[in-house]
Amino acid sequence: MEYRYGAKKLSPVVFVAPMMDHTDRHCRYFFRLLAPDVGLYTEMVMAQAVIHGDRERLLDFDASEHPLAIQLGGSEPAQLARAASIATEYGYDEINLNIGCPSDRVRSGGFGACLMIQPELVARCVSAMREATELPVTVKTRTGIDDHDDYPFLKTFVSTVAAAGCETFVVHARKAILSGLSPRQNRVVPPLNYSIVRRLKQDFPELNIVVNGGISELAAVSEHLETTDGVMIGRKACADPRFLSAIQAGVLNELSGRVWSAPDRETVIRQMAEYAEQQMQRGVRLHHITRHLLGLFVGMPGARRWRRYLSEHAVLHGAGPEVLVNSLSYGDSG
Ligand SMILES: Cc1cc2nc3c(=O)[nH]c(=O)nc-3n(C[C@H](O)[C@H](O)[C@H](O)COP(=O)(O)O)c2cc1C
Incomplete structure (x- = not known):
């Protein structure tokens, strides 16, 4: 199968979300057995760690994990560019930048969701990364942060970052609340807003928009694929990994023409x-x-x-x- 990240028509179209302490290489190997055509993501890896850390431990993966994106955390264009170049050498298929994490630790480091209010800086990061790699550079974000939660705010963020060459946005369909809520609460408390993600796709038909957040039914996967280019599944894949096989046996088999049935x-x-x-x-x-x-x-x-x-x-x-x-x-x- 040919993978077309960042291309006009996205392939794969269903992804397993990056999840710290979950989507390590062992988890991804397991998920791959359950669904040959889902796109997989690493946990977030700090750009600095990629540059200075134990690369073998942080970056190595099994060939079966393709198609595989690495998710980077950071806000320093030069650092992110260097990390993107190292990840490219390791054979990843996509470089994703985390602009959605609301944790205190991440916020005090000045990256993650708080970068949504600095679209120009995110654009510079994307530009620098694109210069360092041939791979698609994509962004995972939220619909907004704190009081910056109206559609024009999201639209400005996306258009600014897209102008730097990001063609694919994964949008967790809820805003992040940066003070007072833990990351876990931030995945439950702010209400889901799929319509704002659909609106984004209508206004930017040339971009790939992947919707994420609270998707845990097969029917919902198919419905979202009618209005957006891709669907990303997080917690449901961990709680009930056979859900991935059900998606594969249905919509993904149909799209890829595979005759695949779930292994027992x-x-x-x-x-x-x-x-x-x-x-x-x-x-x-x-x-x-x-x-x-x-x-x-x-x-x-x-x-x-x-x-x-x-x-x-x-x-x-x-x-x-x-x-x-x-x-x-x-x-x-x-
Ligand atoms: C345990 C855990 C760790 C997470 N770590 C990350 C991460 O490293 N990077 C990221 O962008 N999102 C992270 N997320 C958020 C998920 O990628 C996803 O956006 C969120 O769980 C909503 O999708 P879901 O409702 O399908 O779970 C994490 C979520 C969970 C549950």
């Missing part, structure tokens, strides 16, 4: 056991892998028993991939 849980678990074996040889702890699988049986008989077995046994001293194989007798793995 036993197949997935055996593949993850093989993966765990390889990763453990490199020093990875078993539960760093298995923690991503805990939602695999959601809605099935025996789900709680299976989850409890896996979470209790994967942390034991000397636990190895056999824990995954043994877990098969605790859930209905069809």
